[in-house]
Amino acid sequence: MEKFESIHLDKNSTEPLYIQIYKGFSNLILSGQIKYGEKLPPIRLMASFFDVNTVTIVNAYKKLQSDGFAKSKVGSGTYACFLGDISSKSKHSDKLVNTTKDKGIRFDFSAGSISPDYFPVKEFKEIINEVLDRDGGYALEYQESSGYQPLKESIGHFMSVQHDIDVPLDEIQIISGAQQGIDLIAKAFLNSGDTVYVEAPTYPGAINAFKSRNASIVEINMEKDGVDLEDLKRNIKNNPPVLFYTMPIFQNPTGYSYSTEKKKELIALSCKYNFYIIEDDHISDLYYTEKPSLLKAFDNSEKVFYIKSFSKLFLPGLRIAFLAVPRRHFNKIALAKYSSDISTSGLSQRILDLFLRKSLWSMHINRLQRIFYEKWQETLKAFDKYMPSGIKCFAPGGGHFFWIALPQDLYSSTLYHEAIKKGVSIVPGDLFFINQKPSESFRLSTAQIPTSDIDSGVKLLCESIQSLIDNTGGVFRGPGDKPLL
Amino acid sequence: MEKFESIHLDKNSTEPLYIQIYKGFSNLILSGQIKYGEKLPPIRLMASFFDVNTVTIVNAYKKLQSDGFAKSKVGSGTYACFLGDISSKSKHSDKLVNTTKDKGIRFDFSAGSISPDYFPVKEFKEIINEVLDRDGGYALEYQESSGYQPLKESIGHFMSVQHDIDVPLDEIQIISGAQQGIDLIAKAFLNSGDTVYVEAPTYPGAINAFKSRNASIVEINMEKDGVDLEDLKRNIKNNPPVLFYTMPIFQNPTGYSYSTEKKKELIALSCKYNFYIIEDDHISDLYYTEKPSLLKAFDNSEKVFYIKSFSKLFLPGLRIAFLAVPRRHFNKIALAKYSSDISTSGLSQRILDLFLRKSLWSMHINRLQRIFYEKWQETLKAFDKYMPSGIKCFAPGGGHFFWIALPQDLYSSTLYHEAIKKGVSIVPGDLFFINQKPSESFRLSTAQIPTSDIDSGVKLLCESIQSLIDNTGGVFRGPGDKPLL
Known part of the structure; x- marks a missing residue:
């Protein structure tokens, strides 16, 4: 009975005794001092232990049950049934950190996404509280499917300042990460058996998205200054694609970028042979020599679907990105988005909006x-x-x-x-x-x-x-x- | 003072007096008998009215304030402010609230999702800060595609306590809202031209998801006690489906629920004619007469894909739901999820996990x-x-x-x-x-x-x-x- 001695009852409190006992028990369960599946002491015993009426214990046990901390088995008693302690900070994040260490990896050159140690957690916390104070429950409402309007404005501004490209707000579709962008375009444009070109090597998530649409995928050799144009042209003649998927800047996995000439040539080919290009901009912000220009900057013919991820370098857990869609295809993409998951988290959108507006992003x-x-x-x-x-x-x-x-x-x-x-x-x-x-x-x-x-x-x-x-x-x-x- | 006479205090109850008074007031506010902006009577007056200590009234008023039913103005008193105390918030939310008012709608019986006024914003704020303090940047990392393990545990517990169904953790796929669940099943199981049955009428989002896979959709008439079995059998004979989409409890839009017999019969038909059932549980928590049992509870043959939305009654903006997947199909669904958007926001998952663990959800x-x-x-x-x-x-x-x-x-x-x-x-x-x-x-x-x-x-x-x-x-x-x- 020792552990129950930690429960101190204040009989003069406005808080009823059964609630005080309930809280004491739920704390013991949460902290693991009462184990999952452990039988709670008999009601009479507890009533005499705490020197209260048996009804008080009955009520406390009932509340434990209705709140999911305990379960009653007919004719047997009441059993703790909450799920152990995972709330202690150290254990929890240690476990996460140790996933690679568990395998004995001391030097991790394999991870594709940046370490959470680089995330702006402090700013994030301030921003999220600001959003909740400002918008209350409305921050957590369903969002218009194409996206939260103020975020679209911030993105329009960002594209103009960072990339000198004018993206009208009605061409912006907010999405839940870059992967969803690839998937939505596949959904909107590919029929079973359609041909898609990818660079070789390329990002496996893109291959998965195209495979899931039963597309026929063709690899085009990647060179240090962009895709191999001869290989591309050869393939186009035999079997032109519906879509060409590319990461023209600091490609994953090679780090290669397209030369200006190759960017122009690729756009010209897409016009000549009537295919669309998915430009996956996963990390163009992280340049060390000269600032790269986007493939989209060379597109005057509504050929490029530009995907900008904010997850890669920022907060992957927010699941947020945007798609700049050639205007005449916007409705198709909007419908694909709506039927996929209705809308992207309005809270994530509000947070990114303030990060951009307050220049915290830059x-x-x-x-x-x-x-x-x-x-x-x-x-x-x-x-x-x-x-x-x-x-x-x-x-x-x-x-x-x-x-x-x-x-x-x-x-x-x-x-x-x-x-x-x-x-x-x-x-x-x-x-x-x-x-x-x-x-x-x-x-x-x-x-x-x-x-x-x-x-x-x-x-x-x-x-x-x-x-x-x-x-x-x-x-x-x-x-x-x-x-x- | 007439309206306060409806508040009856039971001084022998285990429920403290201030809670009884709090409940009486909140009911008067909820029912509109105390109007928005109305000043609550002075504390001394109420104390003598109820024949209680002034501290009891102070505590009741404090709780009304902390639960958002009232607001205190310094030097002036306490004022009712539930439902629509949004005018006092930022202009920003005014704009949002007024979208229907702008159209001259005074009585909105059209909205399908609950008002943000009902969202537990205060608790949400506490939880999100707790998550960030506990996990730091790890709360914002990429999440394992099938979902955050502790949340799966909470959900397993929830299903066991709430629905008396045992859902093993390796059959749980966390998803970004119920719509994504429908979309993923369509992605994993439908080929172009495959037949899907839906109830008539049904939720239009489901129709969109099936249309986006070029499915052939057949409507089966809905009756007050569930789908019309004769209509269903007639159709099965001509053109059996791959999937049957249903909302067996408080269907959208009819509010109809399946009888136990119809639940059993539907499962039996799915076994006989070898089709799968999508059970979309959008709102089973909100029952007023008897607690409904899930269709899944009757499934012994791995036929039911159960989708549980936490968005409808909670925080749509979190975009979170889960899918209980028959084990032998789990990998197919997991791949569909991965290729769609990699994973659901780890932050949203951590928040929902704590809401469930702390019984804030219930x-x-x-x-x-x-x-x-x-x-x-x-x-x-x-x-x-x-x-x-x-x-x-x-x-x-x-x-x-x-x-x-x-x-x-x-x-x-x-x-x-x-x-x-x-x-x-x-x-x-x-x-x-x-x-x-x-x-x-x-x-x-x-x-x-x-x-x-x-x-x-x-x-x-x-x-x-x-x-x-x-x-x-x-x-x-x-x-x-x-x-x-």
């Missing part, structure tokens, strides 16, 4: 630019120091992805297993191709690793590569020949 | 049950008083929808235009059928209208109906014959 991006530029320098330096000779590493103009080719016949999945033993993780290139064919290239990402760990991590990785080369004596071929820093 | 539902039960009574009373003779109104067992049939050849769209002139809005039945054919029935919803406005609103609506009858001399036929209250 402050956040500036901060990330500094952090990731350092990581980029550190990574390139480490490549220079440790990479086995013959393996050339391309330095992307921004982002946090590096695409590295191993010697011929040395598969990246072999490296993956080798490196894991040293506590280093990378992503084998296989995952970025439709049929996940064995690839000699792999993706290295600095999204999560602290700057101070990069040198040691790359060193260990390069030792793994060297030992595999020593064992197999592979022939070198690298995808890049740009000099390192 | 407290919220209890409160709504009281409010909407009063609205239901008020509506049925008003029907009884004002509805032209010959028009029978079915009293649903819960929810906030009423489905009313006008005399033959008197179309509900005609009534819609007539009623709008008097400032009353309803939804013509046309919208709830596939081809939006002219319907003589309409949906009346009490989701947004204050209880105190129901009598006047129904009176005006019935005057519109009567004048149309007088002009056309329609033949009566009603869908229901259950006696009114």
